[in-house]
Amino acid sequence: MTRIVIMGGGPAGYEAALVAAQHGADVTIVERDGLGGACVLYDCVPSKTFIASSGALAKMHDLGELGINTDLADTTVDLPTVHGRVKGLALAQSADIRARVQREGVRVITAQARFADDEPGLATHTVEVTHADGTVESLSADVVLIATGATPRVLPGAVPDGERILDWRQLYDLTELPEHLAVIGSGVTGAEFASAYTEMGVKVTVVSSRDRVLPHEDADAAAVLEEVFTQRGTTVAKQARAERVERTEKGVEVHLADGRVIEASHALMTVGSIPNTADIGLDRVGIEPGPGGFIAVDRVSRTSVPGVYAAGDCTGVLMLASVASMQGRIAMWHALGEGVAPIKLKTVAANVFTHPEIATVGISQQAIDSGEVPARTIMLPLATNARAKMEGLRRGFVKLFCRPATGVVVGGVVVAPSASELILPIALAVQNQLTVDHLALTFSVYPSLSGSITEAGRQLMRHDDLD
Numbered sequence: 001m002t003r004i005v006i007m008g009g010g011p012a013g014y015e016a017a018l019v020a021a022q023h024g025a026d027v028t029i030v031e032r033d034g035l036g037g038a039c040v041l042y043d044c045v046p047s048k049t050f051i052a053s054s055g056a057l058a059k060m061h062d063l064g065e066l067g068i069n070t071d072l073a074d075t076t077v078d079l080p081t082v083h084g085r086v087k088g089l090a091l092a093q094s095a096d097i098r099a100r101v102q103r104e105g106v107r108v109i110t111a112q113a114r115f116a117d118d119e120p121g122l123a124t125h126t127v128e129v130t131h132a133d134g135t136v137e138s139l140s141a142d143v144v145l146i147a148t149g150a151t152p153r154v155l156p157g158a159v160p161d162g163e164r165i166l167d168w169r170q171l172y173d174l175t176e177l178p179e180h181l182a183v184i185g186s187g188v189t190g191a192e193f194a195s196a197y198t199e200m201g202v203k204v205t206v207v208s209s210r211d212r213v214l215p216h217e218d219a220d221a222a223a224v225l226e227e228v229f230t231q232r233g234t235t236v237a238k239q240a241r242a243e244r245v246e247r248t249e250k251g252v253e254v255h256l257a258d259g260r261v262i263e264a265s266h267a268l269m270t271v272g273s274i275p276n277t278a279d280i281g282l283d284r285v286g287i288e289p290g291p292g293g294f295i296a297v298d299r300v301s302r303t304s305v306p307g308v309y310a311a312g313d314c315t316g317v318l319m320l321a322s323v324a325s326m327q328g329r330i331a332m333w334h335a336l337g338e339g340v341a342p343i344k345l346k347t348v349a350a351n352v353f354t355h356p357e358i359a360t361v362g363i364s365q366q367a368i369d370s371g372e373v374p375a376r377t378i379m380l381p382l383a384t385n386a387r388a389k390m391e392g393l394r395r396g397f398v399k400l401f402c403r404p405a406t407g408v409v410v411g412g413v414v415v416a417p418s419a420s421e422l423i424l425p426i427a428l429a430v431q432n433q434l435t436v437d438h439l440a441l442t443f444s445v446y447p448s449l450s451g452s453i454t455e456a457g458r459q460l461m462r463h464d465d466l467d
């Protein structure tokens with residue numbers, strides 16, 4: 001029986017464990033915290049639960065237009081209940097995952113894991129496991145999966161103190177909403193929290209080191225979000241690199257590299273994550289971490305060392321829970337000799353959970369505009385969609401991209417309140433190489449937002465294509 005040890009019990013680790021157990025391997029997960037990993041306990045799940053509450057408030061802002069009068073001044077946020085719900089759901093989901101993997105026969109050890117091979121190049125690997133009480137156990141493995149995830153990056157001049165200078169994992173310990181939150185970093189994490197706290201009625205200033213929010217996302221989508229921010233009174237400081245954050249009597253001062261100073265009551269640091277690869281004994285197996293400490297893997301999650309695989313955020317390959325899970329499963333299928341297709345990153349669907357949401361799949365507009373990928377494109381504003389008008393939605397759009405000659409769908413973007421749900425038909429088309437004709441001829445419900453997707457397909461149909 002193949003002995004598999006998995007370091008880390010996040011989506012990469014636990015999904016891998018389920019696959020390996022299903023294929024009859026002897027599987028152990030070593031997780032120092034709780035199953036579900038940082039994803040379930042501190043990052044993805046808590047943030048989306050918090051956003052569910054802020055989203056409920058966001059909807060109330062727009063009710064007046066639909067003829068429903070609400071007194072927003074009378075609406076209050078019961079923060080202990082919101083935070084209690086965030087933490088409770090995370091713990092419950094972690095417990096569910098633990099029960100599920102244990103039901104499948106996986107051994108779960110709550111401890112810190114590191115490689116302890118006597119020398120690199122051995123066929124059997126040794127994983128040393130240190131329990132909280134200091135006792136040490138040694139595990140032999142034919143295959144090891146490194147799935148240790150990542151941790152918030154700390155700027156030396158802005159070390160989180162859990163009171164005024166916070167990382168996103170400390171937010172749910174606040175007893176009151178911040179009066180004025182400076183969000184440092186405008187990547188996906190920063191944008192999501194800036195949007196959520198804005199909806200919660202908090203004054204927010206986003207500190208973006210670039211010329212816009214969401215520098216890695218679709219530029220038109222980012223522009224919509226900036227419009228919403230402006231409308232709701234959220235400020236975006238652009239070309240603003242935070243050098244340090246100092247505590248003052250009343251709150252914090254964010255000192256920017258160009259000399260500007262932003263005052264706020266709290267600072268939320270969202271300046272990225274670093275992989276948890278520094279203290280896991282990589283040198284004992286002969287793995288040299290790449291730039292930033294990430295572990296290089298191929299498309300079936302192999303590292304440079306036989307018998308050692310890596311998956312998830314510690315590899316730096318699209319830091320998404322869905323990608324981590326798929327990398328973990330692929331590693332196990334490969335290790336156990338099952339037929340496996342290498343991961344295809346061009347088909348990954350992702351969503352930014354702002355209001356409105358921004359969902360993307362496949363080739364980006366930027367790759368098309370730069371000439372890297374030839375494609376025909378269409379952008380339909382939601383304002384032209386009958387259902388959107390009924391719902392009072394003025395912002396947002398559907399973009400669809402297809403190959404010039406064949407009409408095969410290669411990507412798309414949806415900006416809408418439920419973009420995370422609406423992106424699926426486009427993702428299905430990209431994954432299965434469907435054409436714009438397939439979308440065009442599909443019945444969508446009338447009236448519906450998804451009607452804009454089939455309409456985009458119709459507008460990209462070209463019978464006179466000679467290329």
Ligand SMILES: Cc1cc2nc3c(=O)[nH]c(=O)nc-3n(C[C@H](O)[C@H](O)[C@H](O)COP(=O)(O)OP(=O)(O)OC[C@H]3O[C@@H](n4cnc5c(N)ncnc54)[C@H](O)[C@@H]3O)c2cc1C
Nearest residue numbers: 008010011012032037038039044113149312313319320321
């Ligand atoms: C605020 C935020 C929101 C996000 N929202 C989304 C989202 O909506 N959708 C999405 O797809 N992705 C989201 N992500 C990304 C997603 O959380 C990560 O991609 C995902 O957690 C990666 O899973 P993983 O298994 O690689 O690592 P993790 O979830 O980080 O799990 C790794 C686990 O390994 C443990 N570990 C580390 N070292 C050791 C060791 N030596 N021994 C034992 N255990 C160890 C850690 O304690 C941790 O529990 C979000 C990220 C952030 C920061």
Ligand SMILES: NC(=O)c1ccc[n+]([C@@H]2O[C@H](COP(=O)([O-])OP(=O)(O)OC[C@H]3O[C@@H](n4cnc5c(N)ncnc54)[C@H](O)[C@@H]3O)[C@@H](O)[C@H]2O)c1
Nearest residue numbers: 185186187188189190209241242270271272319351352353
């Ligand atoms: N909804 C989701 O799926 C979701 C949510 C959150 C995060 N994630 C994923 O997690 C990964 C990390 O995202 P992230 O947003 O946490 O990190 P990131 O690295 O993508 O963004 C951090 C941003 O902070 C900026 N920055 C760094 N130092 C700065 C400074 N001193 N001053 C001002 N700005 C500074 C960087 O330029 C960058 O734009 C991404 O791959 C993302 O897709 C996904």
